Amino acid sequence: MNLIENIREALRSVKTNLLRTILTGAIIAIGITSLVGMLTAIDAIKAQIEDSFSGLGANNFDIRSRGFSGGRSVQGGKTEKSYPLVKYKDAKEFKQSYATMGNATVYTTLSGAAEIKRGSKKTNPNVRVTGVDELYFLIKGVKIEEGRNFSATEIQYGTNVCVVGLDLVETLFEKEENALNQQISFFGNRYTIIGILEKQGNMGGGSSADRAIFIPIENGSRLDSRGTFRYNITASASSPMSVDYDMGQATGLMRKVRQDGVGQEDSFEITKSQTVGESLEEVAGYLRIGGFTIGFVTLVGASIGLMNIMLVSVTERTREIGIRKALGATPLRIRQQFLIEAITICIIGGIFGVILGIGIGNIVANAIGPGGFLIPWLWIMVSFMICIVVGLGSGYIPAFKASKLDPIESLRYE
Structure with a gap:
């Protein structure tokens, strides 16, 4: 057989x-x-x-100024090398270069203790004002309940418009009033409300999006007269499993933007949120x-x-x-x-x-x-x-x- x-x-x-x-x-x-x-x-x-x-940041990573303060940092009794801040021009150039791979948003915190006024009413001086672009809410997973997001034109020309948190609406407006298309004042300028965020809640006693105002980043960059604002970038990878690969590509792009020489250290920091994905x-x-x-x-x-x-x-x-x-x-x-x-x-x-x-x-x-x-x-x-x-x-x-x-x-x- x-x-x-x-x-x-x-x-x-x-x-x-x-x-x-x-x-x-x-x-x-x-x-x-x-x-x-x-x-x-x-x-x-x-x-x-x-x-x-994916909409809650599982496939996002951040790029920011090295040392987070941009100045000299001291570790182990030694003063480390000082690196320049990530400027608005650097962040915009990176966003344009990264557009072929995925989405990226540029934003900066203008103030964490702003006072907002409307007529005779005003808030406590604890409102956070942030300059953002049109992709910020999408990438950060923040929803606009009423109104709309910033348009490309408003971002490009830095129009005086804003998206506000629900706490500010409750503080500055009566219950029967519609806050959309109404004007509020801060930083000596008047801004028109075009959107109201969904209620976020406050975790851990920190600052909440309910007590925040978002304006076009081009508008906010005009307030950076001394060049001290820290511009951050949050980029979105194609999936949570490809974050490491996309971070490597983003590092190369940012080194080119920052003109970091061969053999030199990165003049910026790039980190990912490890808690959700891992x-x-x-x-x-x-x-x-x-x-x-x-x-x-x-x-x-x-x-x-x-x-x-x-x-x-x-x-x-x-x-x-x-x-x-x-x-x-x-x-x-x-x-x-x-x-x-x-x-x-x-x-x-x-x-x-x-x-x-x-x-x-x-x-x-x-x-x-x-x-x-x-x-x-x-x-x-x-x-x-x-x-x-x-x-x-x-x-x-x-x-x-x-x-x-x-x-x-x-x-x-x-």
Whole structure:
């Protein structure tokens, strides 16, 4: 018997004992379904969370003046090198260069203790005034509840318009008054309200967007008479998983803008928010480990059941094995036949298990939150490798037992 004939005989045996094959394959299918199903659901849910968090800064990184103050910093008793501040011109040039890769917003804090007036009413001197561009609210995930965002024209020419927080509206206007298109005063100028932010709330006692005013950054840059404002850039990567790559590209662009020489240190700082992206990946990793462990335990039980059935098969086919040996079949060919049968059963069960697992995993993920259809190619490949390993492991002992049977004793077996 050559190898091809052995494969055909093994497949014929699987077809002949169809009920046994179905039951055994079902055991393997259940194990693979649990493995692929859980891992598919985990990856699909993770993808949904990434999409949700992308608007909350999970794929953002910041570029700012080195040392954050732009002046000399002292560490370990030594005064470090002084680096110039990131100027408005630098930030605009970087934004234009980065536009081919993704979105970026330029902003600067003009004051953290401004007093806002409207007629006889005024706020406490604790309002934060920030100069921003048209992409700031999109990238920072801040929503405008009423009114609109700044237009490109207003940003370009620095028009006296503003977007305000809800606390300022409640302080300066009566309940029945509409704050949109009304004027308020600060920094000695009048500004027209074109938008009101959604209520943000205040976490940790810090300054809240509810108590803030945003004006076009071109307008704010005119107040920088001494050149001391710190201009910050927040760039958005294409996805949370590509942040490191996009940060590397952004570093090269910013070094070109700042004219940092070869071998010189960066004259700026670039950082990313590690809390959301890395925590998400860490949690997903733990979930994968848990899902893989549960699925693996199920597969171990399935492999024991397969081994038991194959041992029974060896006992049932003792006379058949004796006839094959009498006709010249070697122990190697006998082992191959039973191993091929075991692997075939595992692969058949694995195919059905993968199909069910993908379906169940995506159903669970979409039940939790709307999302697309995910096909985990990596876990499919891993599952089929596991099927082959389980088939080899479960079939080897029965195959070895069959190959060692004495042909004469086998022919006498009833």
